[in-house]
Each structure stands twice: as C-alpha cells, then as structure tokens.
Amino acid sequence: MKKTWFITGASRGFGRIWAQAALQRGDQVTATARKLADMADLTRRFSDSVLPLELDVTNPAQVQQVVQQAHTHFGRLDVLVNNAGAGLLATTEEASDAQIRNLFDTNYLGMVRVLRAALPFLRKQRSGHILGVSSGLGITALPLMGFYCATKWAVEALHEALALEVKAFGIRVTIIEPGAYATDFGKSAEIAEVLEPYSEFRKQFMMHLANHEYGDPDATADAILKLVDANDPPLRFGLGTSILPRARAAYAERLAIWEAWEEVSNVAMGEPKKAVNPWI
Secondary structure (H helix, E strand, O other), X not given: OOOEEEEOOOOOHHHHHHHHHHHHOOXXXXXXXXXXXXXXXXXXXXXXXXXXXXXXXXXXXXXXXXXXXXXXXXXXXXXXXXXXXOOEEOOOXXXXXXXXXXXXXXXXXXXXXXXXXHHHHHHHHOOEEEEEEXXXXXXXXXXXXXXXXXXXXXXXXXXXXXXXXXXXXOEEEEEEEEOOEOOOHHHHOEEOOOOHHHHHHHHHHHHHHHOXXXXXXXXXXXXXXXXXXXXXXOOEEEEOOOHHHHHHHHHHHHHHHHHHOHHHHHHOOOOOOOOOXXXX
C-alpha cells in the first residue's frame, strides 16, 4: 500500500537517501530542507510523487505552515521522519551559550515543533509512524561532542514519552539510532574555538575519528523501508553493527555501578512514608 512521507533534512545524508528509497518504490514524499534548490533533482526525477518544500525547523510559523501544506497536498500523513539536525564540536568549556542554544533549537526544539504540527493530523486519522532520528550517541557520549550527545539524549527521552502518549491513537514511534556512517554531516558541524589546554586532546580525538570505520549510508534504505512496513515496529532501532555492542557494554557498566552502590542508595530512601502526590 502506498505510503505518504514527510521528511525533514532531505537535502543530503540519510534524509535524502530515505526520501529517494520511498519515491523509488512508488510512495509519496514531502521532502523538506533549508534550501529548496537542493532538492530540484527530486522534482525532475519523481514529478508529482514528491513535494519539495523549504523548511527551517527553527522557524515555528514556517513549520506549522509547511506541515499543513504537505497534508493538504497529499491528503494524509503515514510516515514522519524527523531528521533535520546540526552538529557542534566543542568541550564543555569551549562552547558559547549561543552555540548551545542554536544546537538545541535545531536538534530538539525543531523536532518538537514538527511533532506538534503533525500530531493533530495523525491523531485524527488514528494512524501513522513517527521516526525520530537520534544517534548511537544517544546511548553513550563522546568527548568534544557532549552538547550534541545531550540533544540526542533529549530526543530519546522525548520519543519514549511520546510513544506512551499516542499509542491509544494508533500512532507508532521509533527512535532511529545510527552508528558512524560516511555522510557529510560532520563537514557541516560548527567547531568551537579551541582553548589551549584542550588543543592536544582535540588533535588526538580528531585523529581517532579520521581513522574510524564508517558505514555506507546507502545501505540503510532497505532497513528503513522494512521498519515502516513492519506491523509491530520497535521503539528503538539501531542502524549498523556498532549499536548493539555499544548498548550492551554501556548498560552492563551502568548496572554494575548501580548494584555496587545499591546499599548506600537504599539507605538514602529513609523510612517509607505515604506522600501526597504533587501532580494530583
């Protein structure tokens, strides 16, 4: 059955690859990006099956208008891919307030804006599949990428709560957690001015990234199509071979630490009391 998609960040990387995959199999796609010219080739190749629209997810009014326009054009929305994002390379000391705000405005608040604009349509039709693009860095953090990781941890929490909120409306939610892939995302990341005490550390970390093995982003297309066609899609879906080993190691370490401190934690509970629920 033909599906109707809405994809943010469709000018390059995963957004472009998944938009093309959906279009090639006969689905309809609203493909959005900051610059409309970046998607001109999609119109030439797929004609009326694609609706390219200019969208800056940091612009609340534009988000509302574009989602409405897309729904009016195609008449429904089956798959929402919240993919638009930005990067920031900085230690905790190096990043400015403005850089941190801009990062969260795109990676987190931008995603929230798109969700709020789309959810009324999904609730009304009582169906739909939301794909929130997180990262393997939404599971564990890396140095120099703490603020970027923080946006992805926020994305994970947002969608975990969202899945519980919208289940009754027939809406499914999946958090996409890609590992390291050879996209050009890193080239567009903002780089904070280096502080001298971190210069050698940054140099070593960048060398580590350069020597890392990266997956083929084109290889993700079939996996995403299988995911959106699944009758019972998962809440979390790791892309690539690194995600499950990363999660296993991270949670084994966390459990070991929590368990090692369990006695101290339990004593900190004090005497059980029946408290008044502040939320009621």
